[in-house]
Amino acid sequence: MKSHDNETEHAKREWDAQERAVREERAGARQGDRTAARSSPHVGIYRLVVRALKQPPLDPIPTDFAALTAARIEAESGTTDFVETWLERGLVVLLIFVGAGAVLSYNAEFLSGYVESLRALLSAVPRVPQATDIALPPFGVWGLAIAACVGFTWLFESWQKWERP
């Protein structure tokens, strides 16, 4: 127990000496170092360690690294944005064509059914709607699904724009 306390005490003293060496080196670097002679041998050795740590063998940053990196990343990002924009537009056009194709593929019976159903709904406004009133034919369900998709996409995009500072 006593040995553990001694170790802790030694470690604390050592940490204090290390940090004092850091402070003296930083102050010395700013004031032309008038403190070196005053350091104890213990702190002095740590000051030498701190000096070595302040000058690690680092590979130099290439000339124009910032300009080249920024140009490359912005160019790549610009290309990606361009592709994304056109892909998005293409998909919207595709969606419209698929929708139009779906309308044409359904026969007039479905269309008339849809109109009938809408008419029934409108005429049922004053009274409580019955389940049969809102039962839409398949095309109506598809129409609602497409509207929901478009609405969800629009909401998601608006949220993304709002989120960005």
Next chain:
Amino acid sequence: MRPARLQSCPTGSCNLSGARCIDARMGPTEPPSLDHDRALVEAVLGRVPGAFETLVRDYQGLCWHIIDRMVRHPDDTRDLCQETFLRVHQYLHQYRFESALKSWIGQVAYSVARRFLERKRIPIVESTGNDGTDVLEQVPDAFDLEAASADAELAAALHAEIEALPPLQRMVLTLYHLDEVPILEIAAITGLAEGTVKSHLFRCRTRLRGRLEALIGATT
């Protein structure tokens, strides 16, 4: 040619114009403030010409030090630094100003370097071993700091010992001593507890001291 809106700020700490740069009122040695970070981030997100280059220039040193000290290879360092800034560019809209931009970019750089070392199966931290505390009691009677500092052999041996440290410890020591990043910020960058960062600093410096004393003892 750089647009007029991004001419160098008076402090030289960034390339934002005086009107946009809050640090124009501060000394050149002050770290970039949160307002400076905000102005810079908004400029990058607003795609102001030159803004992203300013961001890279402001933080390339930190990024380079973190990665270089971990991977120790100039080509890998360059590639990983570029990858870091690519990620910064992609995810900057997610930065919430909850920490300094420096810490946030440091986190990205550290995680890129760590993943690189993990892929190569290089351990980033020493699991066990001598922490050097056996030299705690050995205090020399006298020590000439300036004479020892001028000893090239001693310096070379000390640098070799620093290079032999595991990647994480090397990086923590460089951030603390060269970049003067506070312990709390190093903890934020590495995701380590503050006590763990202190422990790494303590053990490495004690180990280096032990090595230095052995060398001095051998030369005297």
